[in-house]
Amino acid sequence: MTDTDTDTTDTHASSATEPAPAEPVESTESTGDRDADRESTARNLRRYLNYAVLAGLVLLGVVAALQFYLAAGATINRWVAAEYRSLFRAAFNLAVLLLAALGVSVQLRRLV
Template sequence: MSDTSTTDTVAQDIDAETGDTGDEADTDGSSRSIAVYAQWAMFGILTLVALIATLQFYFSASSTIDTFVTDRYRPLFKAAFNLVVLLVCGIGLSVLVRRLA
């Protein structure tokens, strides 16, 4: 018990000598909030770019199916491709909901 009280007293003495009143935490908090907002902005921008790239990939894959698969099998290939996309989205959303909950 004496070690804890001695450590607390020494820390208070150091703060009193250096003039640390805790005001620096307020300035660090505002700079941290700017950094947090910048990180969220970058997250939003990167998410938007990823969404656009995903849509372009989806339409390119559909176009590729139209080009290389005969008319007879196109619906089957498109259905399989859409099912795979749906399953990947479902797994991703499931993981995201578990992390958020």
Template sequence: MSETDGTPDESEAASEPTTDTEGGRVRRYANYAVLLVLGVLAFVAVIQLYLSVSSAIRTWIEPEYRSLFQAGFNLVVLFAAGLGISYQLRRLYG
């Protein structure tokens, strides 16, 4: 410590252990990799679900009502995506 102002000297600051060790960095990158893989799997699952519901609408709904059901389904998906985006933005910036 510096005798004049009580702050650590440069030599003392350099000798202190850092909190971001090599093992911690590797663990953090592994967590990011797992998150990325899970995100890709979730994206594929959502696309498959969307296509399956669209196919079910084409199969079970009479042709004159298909566009109405498809529009309703798309509106629900859009609303859910808007809620998710809003939630994430609040977590990041709020």
């Protein structure tokens, strides 16, 4: 009779432990889904941030190009004058334009 009592106890113990491993598997799958969603959101955020930086650099380039044109025009109008402000503005805006073009090319490489 003790063998039967032991078998009954073992059956109850084994059935009680079987459902426990199933619960962590479900929570692992939902955690994996959450991680995939976070990764997708991070990727989209990075992409939008890259587009925003690209738009800012293009705007900066347009402003610098306009300033360079106006400064070069003022330099030509003055040709040789006592003050070289317009020449220095033209050189500065050209440097900004070149830096903006470099930034645009870097951003385009990131996006492609």
